[in-house]
Amino acid sequence: MTLKKVTDGTHCGKTFFIDKLELEHLIAHLTSSGYTVVGPKVEDNVIVYAEINNLADLPQGYREEQSGGQYRLSKSPNSNYFEFNLGPHSWKQYLFPPEAVLASAKRSGNRWEFDSSTEENGEFANKFAFLGVRACELAAIGVQDRVFAQGTYVDPIYCNRRSNSFLIAVNCTTAAATCFCTSMGTGPSCSRERENEFDLALTELDTGFLIEIGSEKGAAVAELLNSREPNEIELQAGKSLLARAVSQISKQLNTTNLRDILFNNLEHQRWDEVASRCLACTNCTQVCPTCFCSTVTDVTDLTGEQIERTRHWDSCFNLDFAYMVGGTVRNDRRSRFRQWLVHKLASWHDQFDMSGCVGCGRCITWCPVGIDLTEEVYAIRNTPPSKRSLPVQSSDQSKVCAVGKVRS
Amino acid sequence: MRPRESLRNRQVNDPWHILPVQIVRTIAETTDVVTFEFAFDDPTVAQEYHFSPGQFNMLYVPGYGEAAISIAGKTPRNGVLHTIRIVGDVTHAIARGGLGMHLGLRGPFGNPWPVESLCSRVKKPSIVVIAGGVGLAPLRDLILTLIDRRKDFASIHLLLGARTPSDILYRYEIDDWELAGLDVHTTVDRSNSRWRGNVGVVTLLLERLSLPECESTFVLTCGPEVMMRYATKTSMERGIPDSNIWLALERNMNCGIGICGHCQLGPQFLCKDGPVFPFANVRDWLRVQDL
Known part of the structure; x- marks a missing residue:
């Protein structure tokens, strides 16, 4: 059965089943609708995020071993695409690029012409579809939304890229030894209840993918795939894989107070x-x-006539x-x-x-x-606080306190 | 509304937009401090450019970069005044450029002095402005605003500290401020043969100041952190409530809009939560070394 009705919003939250090879169609559909599809790829023995052209680019049959200061990629006996967890890359490099030109200055005589309209302002520039966004990464995108897009000032580059992005989440079915998303309440599976914002969310079974619709945009893309209702066994298998990931998480961070x-x-x-x-x-x-x-620095040409205000990660x-x-x-x-x-x-x-x-x-x-x-x-x-400690009043005191903004 | 929709609907007012300006006047204040008047290229921008005392601009010299400089005032022809200590790459470039130099400006940014809340009190407050060295610059426009609204206040005092008599800013207009009803007291760290005034730290002036009602006295200060530390201490010792004390701080500012992370002090971004703070909001953070 394929998806038919998508415009009335009734598909949001619904789950379907697709064959693994349908991922190829998904990538193709997104590419043909103008998205640059970015997803996991093996490079230099690590899983990085890079442009994906077809299914073969994905790291099939790989698993990771992670611990403090250590990352090892190895072949897995399974042929799953998303058995690993996270490499060093995150999606922030696409939404908040490591290097971006914010403005430019051009000298004419003794005067300067300034221009802060970059190629970012084009409507279809930098339209990314992220394939394989983990629950913790959806949360991280939510964090950066607050930083760059919801304050008094918004960053135009981030906003432009973010509002054009298409997010295909992947629920974790395994966990690394360094994962502690359960402590932070961010994972390991994506949840619409947690206000995770995704367009589609995949759970990888041995036989195929469970695909959950997260938005109208997602439904419109899923409609183009050959999908069917999942059977009870498949739904159960999905649930037990998510439970496996939770049970594998050993690291904890106590966030109380x-x-x-x-x-x-x-x-x-x-x-x-x-x-x-x-x-x-x-x-x-x-x-x-x-x-x-x-930090923003000036990058000039050799004559000093043409200057770019370049922002890079600091x-x-x-x-x-x-x-x-x-x-x-x-x-x-x-x-x-x-x-x-x-x-x-x-x-x-x-x-x-x-x-x-x-x-x-x-x-x-x-x-x-x-x-x-x-x-x-x-x-x-x-360990007991040292004598030099600074007494800061706790946040639940509603009086004027040492900390500027008191939150309840 | 889900976050992504609100993103799209939001009117993006580009904070990176650079306004072209030109230096149309320079006033040498001290050996290393100069006041510049900047005129906007675009007369409409000049008309529409509004700031409040205590805010700052990012001045941009192409090829050198930006510097966060507090706004010292506005001129009748809609120019903006900046009093700048010539100390870094950008400020040296501005000083070398001098009259006629063309450069860029972003702003105004930051939280201003709480002028409105001072003016609208049932009981007319006394205002004590405490400035150290070039810390007078972000207070200049505040002083002019307070003088303009002199009738709203019981008294306005300026306690001014400088290293030497020749390090005092705005010497050519302080007399006018006095005539307009400002009570000015000055002190220097090191005097010269012509100096007949006070010698010593600025807090000595505060100790001596006659303040009938400390509960309705407000202290607004800017200067070196160590000066402000003692100014706030002395203020509180005199019975001025800590909630009546405001200060302007300095940190490395790069974006001016709270998204580059450089200027943090504890939970505060100095550029967007400050640079003017109620003392209570920063007191404990200033006590921690290397925060």
Whole structure:
């Protein structure tokens, strides 16, 4: 049976079954409707996100082993496409590109002509379909939506790319040792109840895919596929695979009262300890799907007549990140690591009313010395606060408190 | 509305849009501080450009980059004044360019001084403005606004600290401010042979100031962080409630709109939540070293 009625919205939330090879059609349909399809691909023994032209580009039969500072890709006895979890890439590199020209300046005589309209403003420019977005990554996109698209000011590049994007989610059927999405409430499966925004969501069975419709846009694409109602066995198989992923998650981050605990322990001795291991290499911030720090610099041609204001990803671990005339604010690794972790898990609540961590575990895997933020939080939570601690009033006190915005 | 729809419906007002401006006047304030008047190329933009005292602009010299500079005021011909300490790449480029230089500007950004809430009190408040060095620049337009609305206040005081007598900004107009009803007290760290005024830290002026009712006194301060630390301390010792104290802070600002991450202080983005803050919002964060 194929999907017929799509315009009345009744298909949202419905689940169908497609053969694995139908993915080829899905990619083809999206490509022919002007999308650049981006999905997982094996490159240099890791799974990265890159342009996908057909089914053969996907990493069939691969699984990952991840732990602190370690990532190993190996062949799996199964021939599934999505048995792995997450590589170093995240979708942020497409929505918030690592390098983007924001504006340009052109000299004419003694004057400058400025132009802030980039090629991004074209209606069909950078229309991406993301294939294989995990639940934690949907949450991460939701986090960056708040940062770039829902404040007083919005970033035009992000908004343009985001509003053109088509999201095909994939529910995790396995979990890496570094995953802790269950602690952050972001996964391992996508859920419309959690306000995950996806157009289609796939669950990979051995025989095919369960495909859930998440939006009208998704329904319109799914209509073009050869699909049928799933039978009871297939639905059960899907459920048990999702349950398997949950049961495989071993890492935990206790988020109870975490914001206040971190704010109250800004002088905890653990920061000194972690600083002795941290290399300030910035890996964690580059692989993090929510980290949004950037710097704009001028890139000029040799004559100095034509200049591009280029934004590139920056990191709070860089020494000059907080440089001022009076000197650098965060001179040592202790304060820079503290800034990263406290921002991610505490300040983010004040700034964006949510945690900045989605529990994907990338920062653990890609840290060359295997620093694990869940271990650091555990240590801070479970060792007595040092004497130098700063008393910050808890967020549930409604009086004027030390923290600017009090949230209930 | 789901997030993606609201994205599409949102009118995207491009924060990266650069306004072309030209330097039409320079005033040498001290050996390393210059006030520049910037005129907008487009007269419509000049007409429509509105800021509040305490806000800042990103001044852009192509090839050098941007610098966040507080707005010192507006001129009758709709020019914008910036008082700039010549200390970095961008500010040096502006100083070298001088009169006639053409450059870019984005803004205004940031939270202003709470002028409206000061003016609309049942009981007329006393205002104490405490400035250290070039920290007077973001206070200049505030002072002019307060003077304009002099009748709304019981008294307005300016406590001004500078390194030396020749480091005092706006010497050519401070007399006018006094005539308009501003009570000015000045002190320097190091005097010279012609100086007949106070010598010492600015908090000494605050200790001496006659303030009949501290509960209805408001302190607005900008200067080096160490100066503000003692200014706020002394204010509270004098019985001024901490909720009556406001200060302007400085950090590395790159975007001006709270999306680049550079200027954070605890939960605050200095550029969009500040640079002017109620003291209570930043007090505990300023106490933490290297935050």
